[in-house]
Amino acid sequence: MNVEVIIVLVALVGMLAALIMDKMRPGMILFSVVVLFLCTGILSPKEMLEGFSNKGMITVAMLFLVSEGIRQSGALTQVIKKLLPQEKTSVFKAQIRMLPSIAFISAFLNNTPVVVIFAPIIKRWASSVKLPATYFLIPLSYVTILGGICTLIGTSTNLVVHSMIQEAGLKGFSMFELGKVGVFIAIAGIIYLFLFSSKLLPSDRPETSGNEEEEQNSTLHLVEAVIGPRFPGINKRVGDFNFKRHYGAEIKELRRSGHTYTDLGNIRFREGDTLVVLTDDSFIRTWGESSVFLMLANGKDYEPAGKKKRWFALILLLIMIIGATIGELPAIQRLLPEGIKLDMFFFVSITTVIMAWTKIFPPQKYTKYISWDILITIACAFAISKAMENSGVADLLASYIIGLSHSHGPYVLLAAMFIITNIFTELITNNAAAALSFPLALSISQQLGVSPMPFFVVICMAASASFSTPIGYQTNLIVQGIGNYKFTDFVRIGLPLNIITFLISVFVIPQIWSF
Incomplete structure (x- = not known):
């Protein structure tokens, strides 16, 4: 084992520990590791920067803006209002x-704006028809994930793996290729939620916020605010952070993991906490488009845009x-002049x-709508993957995994890759999980002398299948706060969904993408 292998292994272990302990934002943690690899000569400056100019990463950035344009157009608000039955109905x-319908929408749009718009509307609707909102909010997050695995643009992870495949000199995914297995997983997952969500989820958790102060002062009302990554008070005590001076609002309670705190002095803010604040109408106007809060809801509808x-x-x-x-059709590609490629990057740019x-989205504020941490995470993921290849770590770990399988063949290794990637995605982030798994998958397939495509597809499925914890996917964090769910609620309903995704992936993928 040479020095480079030791450096990369130690750095990867440290990176995983830092991500799990949430020491910094994921992008900065991965960037720190990449800089270490640059300083030790494992990566050249060109290799370090290649991810920042990668077509897949830039496509993800522009898809944030397209999703924001759809959100601001009011189309999603109108869709969910038509989907929700207005008369008395059952959960089923x-x-x-x-x-x-939500799964279909999320196959083409970023999951976060879908959940941010739908969650408060669904919660308010559930209250009006006397149904527990808790039966709908976790399923909302899960179906956006299930829909996202069905297309190339449904989740950033698919685009990341697609770009890594192309970097390796192989043909990437077409728009609906992942749907060949993703649709089976989505259908099975939705049926599972139909049958078991009302049995496995809590029937409601009481909220203590009253309306007395609202009634005394009609200009004030309660707003639910889910804390985002750029909130300046993260890890500070509520008593030490002057929230009213910063935001002109008074915190009435804080909700976290199914617990509601009203004695707030010594409680520390965390990303994903839901604050219930008393404020006026200016609060949402001022902070609604910032990344300080993941979601703001005040019990009122979004202002509809013009038809x-x-x-x-x-x-x-x-x-x-x-x-x-x-x-992407070969017949179309043959008709085009050399140098023009009508792919997703081309059309999303236009x-x-x-x-x-x-002005479907305000062009002066376009930088606000892009999640820069996700983009930096993706760009650094390419560099870390390259470092694993350059140092020989990918080959070393692949040989170890193959040895553990005792020559049981590629099916066992495919299952192992799913489990490894899925554990990573539940503990860290989906894009970092894909970055760590991709070079392993490539090396395993090369050492076995089989096609790498089944392994690449299984990475896409496993990296997105973040159902068992609220921390693996941002939409899970959002609904955890607004639904007042406990951590164990996600484990109870999410773990069987992880198993369903695992079984379908391992059995179906080799039938479509042969070894």
């Missing part, structure tokens, strides 16, 4: 109407999806520019 009937704007935004989205799908110039 309501879920039948909601869950498949023309909604339809124009939806038509642009449709053209983008159809254009990228048709543009869509973003049109949305900006037609």
